[in-house]
Amino acid sequence: MADVTVAQFADVLKVSVDKLLAQLDEAGIKVKGSDDTISEDAKLELLTHLRRSHGQQDTTGDDGAPRRITLKRKSQSELRLAGAQGRSRTVNVEVRQKRTYIKRGVLEEQAQKEQDALDAERQAELDRIEEARLALEREKAEREALVKKEEESKRQKEEAKREAEDAAREKAAKEAAAAAEEKTRLEKAEQDARERRAKEKDRKKAKPGETRYGRKELHVAGDKSGRRKRKAPSRRRPVNVAGDGQHGFERPTAPVIREVALPESIAVSELAQRMAVKGNEVVKVLFNMGAMVTINQVIDQDTATLVVEEFGHTVKLVSGAEMDEDLLANEKPTGDELPRAPVVTVMGHVDHGKTSLLDYIRRAKVVDDEAGGITQHIGAYNVSTDKGNITFLDTPGHAAFTAMRARGAQATDIVILVVAADDGVKPQTVEAIKHARAADVPIVVAINKIDREAADIERVKNELSQHEVISEDWGGDNMFVPVSAHTGEGIDQLLDALLLQAEVMDLKAVAEGPAQGIVIESSLEKGRGAVATLLVQAGTLKQGDMIIAGEEYGRVRNMFDGTQKSVSSAGPSTPVAVLGLSKTPSSGDEFLVVKNERKAREVAEFRQSKTRETKLAQQQAAKLEDVFSQMTEAELGEVPLIIKSDVHGSTEALRDALTKLSNDEVKVKVISSGVGGITESDATLAAASKAVIIGFNVRADGAARTAIKESGVDVRYYSIIYEAIDDVKAALSGLLSPEIRENIVGLAEVKEVFTSPKLGNVAGCIVSEGYVKRALPIRVLRDNVVIYEGELESLRRFKDNVNEVRAGTECGIGVKNYNDVKPGDQIECFERVEVARFIE
Template identity: 55%
Template sequence: MSDVTVRSLATLVGTPVDKLLEQLAEAGMSFSGPDQVVTPTEKIKLLGFLRRAHGRSEAAAADAAPRQITLKRRKMEELTVPAGKGKATVNVEVRQKRTYVKRAEIESPQDDEREEAQRKLAESQARNEAENAALEGADQKRRDELARQRAEEEAAAERARQEVEEAARRAAEETAVASEERPRRAHDADEGRAPVVRREPAPAPRSDKAARPARPARGGGRDNAGGRTGRGELHLSDAGSARRGAKKRPTRREAGRGATGSHSFSRPNAPVVREVAIGDSIVVADLANKLALKGGEVVKALFKMGVMATINQSIDHDTAALVVEELGHTAVRATDTDAESTLIALTGEIQGEVEPRPPVVTIMGHVDHGKTSLLDYLRRTKVAKGEAGGITQHIGAYHVETPKGVISFLDTPGHAAFSAMRARGAKLTDVIVLVVAADDGVKPQTVEAIQHARASNVPLVVAINKIDKSDANPDRVRQELIQHEVLAEEFGGDVQMVPISAKQGTGIDELLDAILLQAEVLELTAVRDARAAGVVIESSLDKGRGPMATVLVQRGTLKKGDYLVCGTQYGRVRALFDESGQQVQEATPSIPVVVLGLSGVPDAGDDFVVVEDERLAKDVAQQREAKRRETRLVKQAGNRMEDVLAQMGQTDGQPQQLNLVIKADVQGSVEALRQSLTALSNDLITINVITSGVGGITESDANSAATAKATIIGFNVRADASARKVIEANGLDLRYFSIIYDVIDQVKQVASGLLGKEVREEIIGVAEVREVFRSSKFGAVAGSIVVEGVVKRHKPIRVLRDNTVVFEGELESLRRFKETVDEVRAGTECGIAVRQYNDVQPGDQIECFERIEVARTL
């Protein structure tokens, strides 16, 4: 524990400063004032004085010592027992348990206590002996059982051996009889006699008087049936021999080869009608497998119906049902017997006692307004020092144990992940704390945070930070927030506004009281003793640990070893880590933890649920992946401007919606584009601008476009790397323009149906300026490296600074060392001179593009 002052110690223990100074003086320590430091030794001395003053002695601590101790011992032994003709070794485990009582308890001066201790000792000894005897009896019983099992196994083996020997003896006798019969039959065949049938003598009865064997008839005369007897043999007549030969028994191979009989295969005469279960969509190849047909036949049937689909494409339920009925089968809706339905049934059956849970608070606000500094003060660490440049690069999830209670905090960088979670429909937070700097006022990201809170229907608490600065003006912040319909309680509104200082700690207790007051109004509860369920806050792939996901438990208790399914990923929890990197065994509701053991990296905003076993988790994950693949294949674009015209007239006169996201370099261009494009709406199409702003296209803009299926228009601005990933993943329509009339013309052509040809600008290469050199011939020469594509000398270029176009023109010169070249590819350094532009700076990007004509298609 670090040194603290008298004042902070009094605040910690809840005692007035004057009273604490008196107690220190009574303990023999003199302090001059409340700001003097109290060392740990002086704290221990004060604690001993207070114990003595309240009547507690050293002997009181000894009363808590254990009065008896129980020792357990386990010993492994090997026992040899006879087994058949040999011996077998059996492992025997002997367990012993002894209880020792404290001698002071036995040798107590009081007689009744001594007798009681002796009685306990005797009972413990008797119990130990009984347990040892029971263990030995169990071991002996186990040895007897093993010996009995071995004896039974040997007896069974002996019986099997005798049966095998008996079968071999009978086979040998039959072989010998057959060898004797073969030459005799051959001799009879030579003389023209019928074959001889030898009959086995009947078995003799087991009695004292044995039956005598019947003697053969003497003489060679014929009997009444026409048979001949002689030499103790019975011969068949010629007619009987012929009849016997005609009814020859077929061999085993001939019997198995027979085509007629009760077990032979008969081709069905009626066609087989199958019931095919079809979901919302199905791949043509899967439909062919269910119909037991080749994929080409299903594709041919689709072509006859006017549907052009390949074997790897997906079709909707109605189209698949028509194909099934056309091919003579019956189509039924897929039943809810899949793994997803089983998971829903399991999660719906969760019952248990509802308990209060801590609130989940999201810290939002503009850059450098003190969001992370506020969390630093709350949890007594310095996260900002570990971030690049003091700016938060990822979501931080922490739970803080304050004197007012436990609160979980989420720190979001630029609200990008928060937007992604809201786009997926995940409600993650209970209260939003909006941090606004008192010396800076309301900024664009402050307004964006207010929009997020209003869209998510989450209560808002405003923390007016940096009130310790000389130019701080909290009233100005309150006035500016009124313009965005955020009215403070002082002005008759419902939003709590707390002035704080994240550096000095001023107003932090009032902020915590405001948060907990909102939590009490919301009455936040959750079931603790149940299977865990929650939301993924962020995820990453670590080289040493594999997939890692930071999750927030919303219900139940997440434990180490649980099987869980998380979006399209599944796995078993191998380890849980808290925000400080320490391993924990479980996580209760509203507590964020890092999970290891998933099969892959889930997406931010995915739900996770704990299931019974790994098989169900794997089935659910695979089914979700298959549904996502089918949705991606059957998904129509719907957000391209050309597709809007193609869908006109398919909604029974309802106008189509064309949503746009507009980002431009200046505010004037934004307003001009907004007014010009919305004025193009007519009876067939309605143009809506859902989001507009100044600056480059960010990940938040891309997520908003993905949610509304909107087309993104960039006017003299570009999308950053994170935004391009979202655009590519969702297949969004992104278009760059530099002339406002081109934007209006394209939208107008789509709205009026006059598509014609389209001139598009395709970026073929981007070079990053590393250094700028001055030349007497060319002026400013940019020493650059090509980072994407290829830069060509005869193509137009643009100069970008912070993703904003600052110049458009063409190249004056493109060189490699001292030679002029026509093109430079990615990863290669070059010198670029821009014609009629000498303000190139290190860090700028030179974008090379070409204009191409593309015929529009419906």
């Protein structure tokens, strides 16, 4: 069919022109009027639209075919019916049929939707059932954990009580034994006195002028009785021989006053020997002073001073350092002083680029060896420049390593204070300034990270000036050098500033003779034993020298420099790692080369004995009130720990940081700490004391892993210190008892008081604020003063018992066990809420 107009096409379709125009518009075919022509494509598009719009809106499939088809059929027939009088008539019958056919895919889709809805409903029900089951299990687990915690707390309290009782019984037994021993000694002394008197009596019965053995009688000058009054200790004069050959004894004319040298701790027997008195006399004086000690126990210097003054002698206090000086006399290096390299400590805030700066100077990747880019050991390195040598000490920037930074400042000549140009002054920057000033060393400020866009050098200078670190540009004494550890800008100027500062200080040291210096760090390494990083401050340290470092000694078997190369000698301002010590010395201990092993052993044993005596004296200084305080502490929550680290400095820093987390309610108890890997004995100790093992950059050996697996000991491994601190802080927070807070939920004003034959006085009230609930506690207020605190006995609205009454509602309130409520009083309803607490 050729193109026709709209009017012609409407005539063909037997529809009105207006209806056809409406259908064309719905089909998206734009025509202006009945005279416009319609193409074959437009007719086909209209047909497709009409087919799709047949029936409901969504009745076709994706292929354009109808999803539902309705067919109408009409058939006509005649029916002859018999009529009256034998006549028949014909009736026309018209049958109309309507059938609807649905596409099979539609039925399947509907069935699938119904099945999905049923499955979703069934799954939701299963999810609700599972959620309810999990909630019941969690509630059951929480109840069991609470009961277990209460039982554990009760058991610990009972154990602490039993231990206190056992300690008291043991103390009483020791006191009884000491009293019995003293009684036996007195009885023996009395028996000896009786025997002496009997012998004297027999002597007097002999011939005049002769003893019972035939010798000449000795004439005693002065008092013939031979008895002495009990006075202060005195020195006997020598025996006088008379002109006739007879001996004569004279009394001392005055008590002898001695100067008694007292170290930091001393045994009672040694103290009695220095005062030339009997040990029991000293014990008696100590008993009178309230110190229950025996003759073999150790007392501190203050207690010994009181005893010496009680006997009338003078005291000379002697420190351990003075005694060390006496033992190590003539062992220190002597000779001419020569110029030496400066020892420079790099200090500053964490992540301000201290190790990166040193890394660029050394051209070695120091930073790769540190966990998280944070220095956690003190590293000592010797750097050779064109203008001279410089020894660098890299100290940590984290707050927990304050003590390690302090040791670095004590061993240094110059401090480089590294401050990031884009971050400014931080808390640990201020700490570094304080350490440098305490050590009285000059500060050279390195403003790092100047290559970043946010760098602001003037801001850094301004912030540092607030802490009295003022640049030379501003008229101060401190050199400021802008540097970049990333690009190397300003590094040469920084080295020039260090060497200039060292030249002004005129640093010198004795280069010949036995070496002395300080222990920078120590560790226990497998296959190498105790390894100590030493900084030689004077003399020359050679391989094979016998050294004493703190309480440890040994012969230098091998030495290594900062690049792990073996060296045979080290002069002043040279750091070396030394093998051969008996154990790991403490960081900060002084070391000295001695002549032979005997001297080294003598000094080490003396220092060890003094340490033991000091600890023993501190333990014995506990009085009765200390016992009660210990019993109180036993009831506190505590987290027992065993700390093992790779180096001594990290062990000390970790122990101090964790101990500082303790407060009045919970505390950290460090049972043991040491250097080296976790051993089987550590696991056994942890199992016996129920402690947690913290391994800092160390691991458990094979035997220890087996023991840990069998005993179930909790072992935590860390490489960054603040992660360990956070975990212990969380454990302590779990031991804190929750804070009980009271929230006022409602206030009712008493308008009138009624008397009930069953409930007694009932207050007629109106709730002015919040709500009043039967299950919550209440307070009765009169003139804004609490006069009673208790609970409700009844809460009614008219004649009905209710559980809650809201604001603006009248009610009747019966206060349990209290009948003195008066009109004008206020009844305050409140609730108690438990709030968890955390360690700051």
